[in-house]
Amino acid sequence: MSRDLSVIVIATKNEGKAREFAHALAPLGLAVRTLSGDDRVPAIVEDGETFADNARKKARTAGEALGVPVLADDSGLETEALGGEPGVFSARYAGEGAGDAANNAKLLRELAERAADVPQPSGLPEGVRALSRARFVCALALYDPETGAFAEADGMVDGWIIDRPLGSGGFGYDPLFWVPAFGRTMAQLTTEEKQSISHRGRALAKLADLLRKTR
Numbered sequence: 001m002s003r004d005l006s007v008i009v010i011a012t013k014n015e016g017k018a019r020e021f022a023h024a025l026a027p028l029g030l031a032v033r034t035l036s037g038d039d040r041v042p043a044i045v046e047d048g049e050t051f052a053d054n055a056r057k058k059a060r061t062a063g064e065a066l067g068v069p070v071l072a073d074d075s076g077l078e079t080e081a082l083g084g085e086p087g088v089f090s091a092r093y094a095g096e097g098a099g100d101a102a103n104n105a106k107l108l109r110e111l112a113e114r115a116a117d118v119p120q121p122s123g124l125p126e127g128v129r130a131l132s133r134a135r136f137v138c139a140l141a142l143y144d145p146e147t148g149a150f151a152e153a154d155g156m157v158d159g160w161i162i163d164r165p166l167g168s169g170g171f172g173y174d175p176l177f178w179v180p181a182f183g184r185t186m187a188q189l190t191t192e193e194k195q196s197i198s199h200r201g202r203a204l205a206k207l208a209d210l211l212r213k214t215r
């Protein structure tokens with residue numbers, strides 16, 4: 001396959017992530033292609049112990065299959081009250097193939113059982129309770145099949161899981177993730193606002209810095 005330098009392949013089938021990458025990379029003149037509907041890439045089992053392991057595996061598997069550089073994102077939610085869960089299991093917290101609604105419902109169920117004396121952050125909306133401190137984590141890996149080299153970066157953002165979903169933007173756990181700096185959930189932020197503080201936005205900024213320095 002010839003190298004089209006105006007398109008970057010993202011090793012994801014998650015449309016929410018794809019929208020965020022497309023938004024972030026458009027100003028650089030880069031369009032985004034995902035693996036949705038592409039049967040040249042074998043199924044990728046995300047069995048790594050860390051987000052970085054999984055990101056490297058996704059990028060390398062897709063990069064080798066397609067013969068072009070590929071960027072992969074492995075990300076997830078860590079909660080204090082659940083000892084870091086769901087972590088690398090975030091996408092399948094409620095079971096293999098589970099959707100966002102089922103994962104969010106399970107998170108609320110698990111936290112409801114444990115959230116007894118959670119300190120409450122100031123600025124929460126009237127009547128809303130915080131169930132745990134939480135953090136979104138993102139590992140990015142860019143793999144070039146010509147050299148076999150990776151460029152990697154990670155990012156995180158701290159916040160709180162609240163007891164009900166608020167907002168309709170973003171994807172995944174966004175409606176339950178309250179961001180103190182904005183006084184809103186991730187799902188109540190615009191794409192620009194989310195990108196300015198999110199785990200993915202921060203990782204992408206670091207990766208861009210790294211690539212500027214090394215090329």
Ligand SMILES: O=P(O)(O)OP(=O)(O)OP(=O)(O)OC[C@H]1O[C@@H](n2cnc3c(O)ncnc32)[C@H](O)[C@@H]1O
Nearest residue numbers: 012013014073074075076077090091171172173174
């Ligand atoms: O592996 P790909 O195909 O990229 O898509 P995925 O949805 O399976 O992605 P991950 O394996 O990285 O799992 C990450 C899960 O963590 C959650 N997550 C990651 N980033 C998020 C964000 O910005 N907002 C809300 N939830 C997020 C979301 O539920 C994802 O399904």
Ligand SMILES: [Mg+2]
Nearest residue numbers: 014046074091
């Ligand atoms: Mg996945």
